[in-house]
Amino acid sequence: MEKQGTENHLQSFRKTMERIIPISDTDWQMISQKFEPIEVPKRTLLTKEGQIASSIYFIIKGILRIFYTKEDVEITGFIFSEGLFASCYESFLLQTKSNQTLEALEDCVLLTIDYHTLQTLYKEVPALHIVGRVVAEQRFINGQRILSSHLLDSHEERYRQFADQYPDLLQRVPQHIIASYLGITPVSLSRIRKRISRK
Amino acid sequence: MEKQGTENHLQSFRKTMERIIPISDTDWQMISQKFEPIEVPKRTLLTKEGQIASSIYFIIKGILRIFYTKEDVEITGFIFSEGLFASCYESFLLQTKSNQTLEALEDCVLLTIDYHTLQTLYKEVPALHIVGRVVAEQRFINGQRILSSHLLDSHEERYRQFADQYPDLLQRVPQHIIASYLGITPVSLSRIRKRISRK
DNA sequence: GTAATTTCTTTACAATTGTTAATGTTCTTT
DNA sequence: AAAGAACATTAACAATTGTAAAGAAATTAC
Numbered sequence: 001m002e003k004q005g006t007e008n009h010l011q012s013f014r015k016t017m018e019r020i021i022p023i024s025d026t027d028w029q030m031i032s033q034k035f036e037p038i039e040v041p042k043r044t045l046l047t048k049e050g051q052i053a054s055s056i057y058f059i060i061k062g063i064l065r066i067f068y069t070k071e072d073v074e075i076t077g078f079i080f081s082e083g084l085f086a087s088c089y090e091s092f093l094l095q096t097k098s099n100q101t102l103e104a105l106e107d108c109v110l111l112t113i114d115y116h117t118l119q120t121l122y123k124e125v126p127a128l129h130i131v132g133r134v135v136a137e138q139r140f141i142n143g144q145r146i147l148s149s150h151l152l153d154s155h156e157e158r159y160r161q162f163a164d165q166y167p168d169l170l171q172r173v174p175q176h177i178i179a180s181y182l183g184i185t186p187v188s189l190s191r192i193r194k195r196i197s198r199k
Numbered sequence: 200m201e202k203q204g205t206e207n208h209l210q211s212f213r214k215t216m217e218r219i220i221p222i223s224d225t226d227w228q229m230i231s232q233k234f235e236p237i238e239v240p241k242r243t244l245l246t247k248e249g250q251i252a253s254s255i256y257f258i259i260k261g262i263l264r265i266f267y268t269k270e271d272v273e274i275t276g277f278i279f280s281e282g283l284f285a286s287c288y289e290s291f292l293l294q295t296k297s298n299q300t301l302e303a304l305e306d307c308v309l310l311t312i313d314y315h316t317l318q319t320l321y322k323e324v325p326a327l328h329i330v331g332r333v334v335a336e337q338r339f340i341n342g343q344r345i346l347s348s349h350l351l352d353s354h355e356e357r358y359r360q361f362a363d364q365y366p367d368l369l370q371r372v373p374q375h376i377i378a379s380y381l382g383i384t385p386v387s388l389s390r391i392r393k394r395i396s397r398k
Numbered sequence: 399g400t401a402a403t404t405t406c407t408t409t410a411c412a413a414t415t416g417t418t419a420a421t422g423t424t425c426t427t428t
Numbered sequence: 429a430a431a432g433a434a435c436a437t438t439a440a441c442a443a444t445t446g447t448a449a450a451g452a453a454a455t456t457a458c
Contacts, residue, residue, distance in 0.1 A: 070351050077347055090340045099347075126325065133332035140339040141289045147342060148276055148298075150349045151382050152269050155445085174405065183350050188445060190407050354415085373435065387415060389437055 009037055009060045013111055016058070016083055020134045027125045034121050035111040040104050047102040053091035055114045059084055062108030063172060066100045067180075076181040079105075079169060085135055105173060155184050156192050205236050208259045212310055215257070215282055219333045226324045233320050234310040239303050246301040252290035254313045258283055261307030262371060265299045266379075275380040278304075278368060284334055304372060354383050355391050 010032050017023055023031070035058070040046070047053040049069060057064065064086045066077040077100060080086035091098035095115060113121070122128050149158050159182055163170050170178070179189040209231050216222055222230070234257070239245070246252040248268060256263065263285045265276040276299060279285035290297035294314060312320070321327050348357050358381055362369050369377070378388040 068347060068351055075350050077343075077350065089336075090343060093336050093340065126328075129325075129328040129332055133328055133335055136332055136335035136339055137288075137292050140335055140342060141292065143339060143342040143346060144276070144289060147346045147349070148267060150346070151274050151276065151379070152267055176405070180350070185446060186406070187408085187447080191445090194407080375435070384416060385436070386417080386438085390415090393437080 009109065009111065010035075012060065012083075013058055017131055021127060021130050023127065027127060030125050031121065031128070034117050035113050038110050038112055040108050040110065042104055042107050044104040044108075045101055046104065047088045047091065047098055047100070049099060049101045050097055051091075052095055053088040053098050053102070053115075055112045056085050056087035056089075056092055056118070057102075058111040059086055060109040060111060062110070063105040063169070064102055064108065065105050065173075065177065065181075066102055068100055074101075074180065076177050079166075079173060079177075079181060081166075081169065089139065105177070150183060155182065155188065156195065158182050159189065159192050160196070208236055208308065208310065209234075211259060211282075212257055216330055220326060220329050222326065226326060229323050230320065230327070233316050234312050237309050237311055239307050239309065241303055241306050243303040243307075244300055245303065246287045246290065246297055246299070248298060248300045249296055250290075251294055252287040252297050252301070252314075254311045255284050255286035255288075255291055255317070256301075257310040258285055259308040259310060261309070262304040262368070263301055263307065264304050264372075264376065264380075265301055267299055273300075273379065275376050278365075278372060278376075278380060280365075280368065288338065304376070349382060354381065354387065355394065357381050358388065358391050359395070 013035070014023065014028060014032070017031075037060075046055070046057060046064070059080055059082050061082060064080045066080075066086075066088060067074045068077055069075075086102065088098040088100045088102050090096070091100070092115060122132070149161065153161070159178075162178065162182065175189055176186040179186045182189065184192075212234070213222065213227060213231070216230075236259075245254070245256060245263070258279055258281050260281060263279045265279075265285075265287060266273045267276055268274075285301065287297040287299045287301050289295070290299070291314060321331070348360065352360070358377075361377065361381065374388055375385040378385045381388065383391075
């Protein structure tokens with residue numbers, strides 16, 4: 001894994017936040033103090049099914065995924081890459097037991113904050129409520145787009161859109177994981193890819 | 200349509216908000232002034248595809264649905280009933296053209312606020328950011344549950360869960376609309392219902 | 399660098415769902 | 429109350445997708 005200074009990580013993090021709302025240097029002091037940089041190897045489980053999600057993770061480098069387990073089969077719910085806040089959100093927001101697992105698909109560099117620290121930070125930096133609201137709104141909109149694609153589009157269309165939108169994930173994520181994310185079997189995805197390649 | 204005093208409507212609205220955060224009488228003055236009570240008949244289109252969603256609607260009485268149009272077929276994205284904030288959210292939040300239509304499935308009593316008034320209100324009553332954040336979080340969690348059901352459950356299971364969770368909607372909403380919400384055809388839903396009734 | 403594991407593709411077959419069209423039912427409208 | 433429209437069910441058939449199993453390819457581990 002390449003090394004990079006913590007300051008640079010924090011800079012890219014601040015940039016992401018300031019796309020939402022400008023942050024004063026004083027507020028930034030408070031915020032950056034509370035986020036802890038960590039590195040985790042591939043296959044690390046950050047939150048496990050049955051546990052309460054203690055933290056959210058801003059992704060500096062790497063890929064995380066959420067998956068559900070149904071009859072010993074892992075079904076991917078979402079794939080997070082650089083610049084996103086990842087978590088088992090429902091568990092984190094409600095502080096209830098998760099029905100999802102959060103897993104590193106690559107070696108990752110993350111900035112993490114736990115639930116109680118975030119609540120404290122909300123009180124110290126009220127502007128963060130706006131960031132929280134906008135992030136929740138963005139995640140809602142994103143989820144709604146995915147859901148509408150399940151209602152409106154064929155499996156093939158959905159795969160094409162995924163490939164168009166996330167060409168890097170297509171390379172970095174195993175296909176059977178993409179398949180379950182699209183709501184189909186690996187066999188079916190393989191057939192779709194063959195069909196497309198013939199055109 | 201039964202008549203009820205505007206004061207009572209506002210009371211039930213305040214109650215819903217206070218489940219999220221206590222609101223002072225002063226703040227409540229500001230808030231309640233800005234929401235306008237309206238009544239609309241069945242089949243009213245509150246936002247049309249291609250338009251920008253001007254307002255959000257708190258539902259006092261009645262049912263709204265969001266639908267997409269694909270090759271002249273209407274596909275239901277969500278069904279809102281009493282106590283929820285309904286809108287074509289993506290269009291409303293981003294103030295971009297909607298790819299959804301918001302329709303009244305029954306005669307409705309609503310409290311409405313338009314985008315710019317809400318932005319003003321956010322400035323006057325900062326506590327509303329918390330309400331906005333929590334509502335966005337709730338809608339995100341709800342959307343995520345629906346999406347996971349599409350990934351994890353069979354059509355029959357999804358119908359059973361819908362029937363369990365919303366027995367009233369089962370009565371009040373036409374079945375072909377429920378079918379498209381579940382991501383299946385009316386024919387397929389009819390088969391599922393028959394299969395279940397035999398057990 | 400080779401063995402072991404994981405991942406991807408292919409095939410044959412089974413199961414589910416969609417499509418079309420006909421029929422019956424219910425709801426609206428006048 | 430009758431006519432028309434909208435909705436729900438059923439049947440036959442077509443198309444799609446899932447399942448299971450086997451082999452090929454790629455990746456990982458020692």
